[in-house]
Amino acid sequence: MDVDMESQDTRDIASRIVTPGSVITNDTAFMRGHGTFAERTTIYSSVAGAVERINKLVSVRPLKQRYSGEIGDIIVGRITEVASKRWRVDVNSRQDGILLLSSINLPGGIQRRKSESDELQMRTFFAEGDLVFAEVQSYFADGALSLHTRSLQYGKLRNGTFVTVFPQLVPRSRSHFHTLPCGVDIVLGVNGYIWVSKHVPASKVEENSELIYSDKNEFISDDERETIARIANCIHLLNRLYVKITDTSIIFAYEASLTHAVKDLLTREIAIDLAHNVKTRLEQQS
């Protein structure tokens, strides 16, 4: 199913859908980008997706692919293993991320020196199964991500629920921590992990640094639980219908969803209806 591209205008290269092994172009003027490979002078696609062209760079954006981290990404991860001086963290990527003991804020002030006793009580900071909100600090030599939580806004996540979405639906933006007007905090990890929780004022954590590593939930009232569930379901439905997940789209979905019961949000008709509603509002806005 080779397509003879030479007869076509080069403008046609972009916004075409290709499958692995399809010829993208025979023109040597182009450079190959992600999702492509070259043999002799021909550029082929290696994934199924839409062709994108930026000047002379041709790449294929796949339908979905595993998250690949970049330095500065804000992510949510789950601790999978406590190792010597480090935690292994599932970050939805091709390799586990690593959080070094030296890259976290120890309770009792930022300036405190690490001691051997800290190494022995690593599980009191993060244990297996805990969720962390962290930033990608650097790469290791083998490509694994090195994370850090050296800011008061990062750290252990509690008081809420966890939602997984396609990583490419969460765009990188200035802020990934949002307090929604409905009194819910959300952490949008660019790796596709999202945390929806009860709003806790930042000053409360600043006052008491022991709270950073607390495993105890605060009291969450029934109304708050319902709002958290509603937001979580809104994110699920946006994910299911491939709508970009940002604070704006979540707020739009939440507002549109108020006429329905939380448990009905994911039924097919309502989900499609709400997603279209969000889509039109987003288009109006831009």
Place this chain on the structure above:
Amino acid sequence: MPRPDRRENDQIRALHSILGLLNRVDGSAQFSAGSTSVYCGVYGPVDVKVYDEKLDRAVIEVKFRPAAGVSGTKDRWVESAVRGTFEREILAQMHPRTLIQINIQAREDDGSADAAAINATTMALVDAGVPLRDMVAAASCAVLADGAAVVDPTLEEAAAAQSVHTFAFAGSDIGRAGSGGASGSTSPVYVDSRGDFSVADYDRCYDLCLRSAQRVLAFMRTAIEGKIAKESQISVV
């Protein structure tokens, strides 16, 4: 002699596929030809055990489970066939020190399950976004006792056949054959022949399978492109 299900000798069974039906894996597909149906789920690229790790490329692991009972030697054979076929087609050097795990579960085996397994794997890998050199399409063919060659044999036909052949071809080779090249110029990426057969039988099956694989490939492309078109239309960019 007419076939039990009244198909023509060069007619494959009705194809059906679903992409991305499993939600815990990175990519998945169901591929059915008639009542033969196979699920495939792909994890990858993921972390690999240090013992298995390869420094310059991804490790490819294949698991095949039969529809019923415990897996045996026959299933190991399908695993090695799928692994051999896709080690050539996956651009493994792009993901060094990782693992690409392919899990295949037969749902119902009514003949030609190995070809269905290869086709399902192609679709699942595409769904997972694993970089591929090319897509692979497979078809099988049986030579019956009366000398007739039939494509996509059912279990019943395969059991009574003199010989059964399965071929898999890369998409670009199929494209070249389709555009009028001599049929001998395409080389299959996988061949499995069982039973007694002559060279003439083999050549006949080769041609039939190549033509069937063409249809399978066109079907898979349509299914994948349809899904992408649908999803890129609905998403807000």
